[in-house]
Amino acid sequence: MIELVIIAATRFYREGLALVLQSVGGFEVISTGAGIEDIATDPATSNRGVVLLDVTGSQDGRSAVISLRTRDPGLRVVPMNVPEKESDILAYAELGAAGYLTRGHSIAELVRTVRSAAAGEFRCSPCVAAALSPGAAQSIVSAGLLSHREAEIAELLEQGLSNQEIARRLCIALATVKNHVHNILDKLGVRGRAEAAAWARVQRLDRSALLRTTGARTPPATGVRPATVPVDRQVNR
Incomplete structure (x- = not known):
């Protein structure tokens, strides 16, 4: 069972996402909140699980990734709704994000990305893999x-x-x-x-x-x- 934390400014968005993921099976949503401050004191989120972080809200997505990973190094943070720009995608990867989802991703892609993150793998396109791991590009x-x-x-x-x-x-x-x-x-x-x-x-x-x-x-x-x-x-x- 993969434990999930969902952070999104819009309540119906995070609650709807929680319902969809729990209906898929294999996921347990243990906490939701409008911002990182809403889960900061929740012991259930400490050092485990995958955090889905909506970066379209008012909070700075990159700062949020840094804050979450500094506070709880075991958290695997997956930013959602990342702009489809190379600089943004690579910036989140370099900050230690466990994956990413751009604005055009489907629920099926979300599920695959979360499962990869939980397994310790950064799911990405070939070009991003090449940028992060140049030696792997040849394969x-x-x-x-x-x-x-x-x-x-x-x-x-x-x-x-x-x-x-x-x-x-x-x-x-x-x-x-x-x-x-x-x-x-x-x-x-x-x-x-x-x-x-x-x-x-x-x-x-x-x-x-x-x-x-x-x-x-x-x-x-x-x-x-x-x-x-x-x-x-x-x-x-």
Whole structure:
């Protein structure tokens, strides 16, 4: 049984989340609160369990992670509703978060992430795994993953260009750019442009890894799965 603490400013949100997770089975919600101060004196939350921390409220999510882990080092904190930006995702990981959930995640993904956190694994996309554990990246990224054009667009995503800006830069139709971006996300197994840009940055667009070799097949979209990184292998804080 995985013990859970839910921190969210909106009462019906945290209570609804508690009902959903308990209906799944294998979870016990032992405490809920609007902020970290609401669970600070609850002995049931000390040094155990997984804390789901909604970072969309008024409290500073990063400060909350630091405070919770300083007070109770055994807590595994999973920030929820993290902005889908590489800097935010990596910042929470570097602070010792046991996982993360962006705003577009489903209940099924929430369940998988919590179970991974309880097992001491940081569930993340391949690009985030590569950033946290560069040595593990080679087991995630295979040669020939992107076409030449997709690699070009991935490089422009890393530079922060919009679809329209990419279309103008490459002199191609906007619809073509959108199609390429969709294919890039599928092939890399990432959840958004920010994670694709992070992947490109980590790999430094190594052409030997990104470009298809003659006659090589492109792996299917399901070929790259979310990775898990042991919590103790995250970036030293």
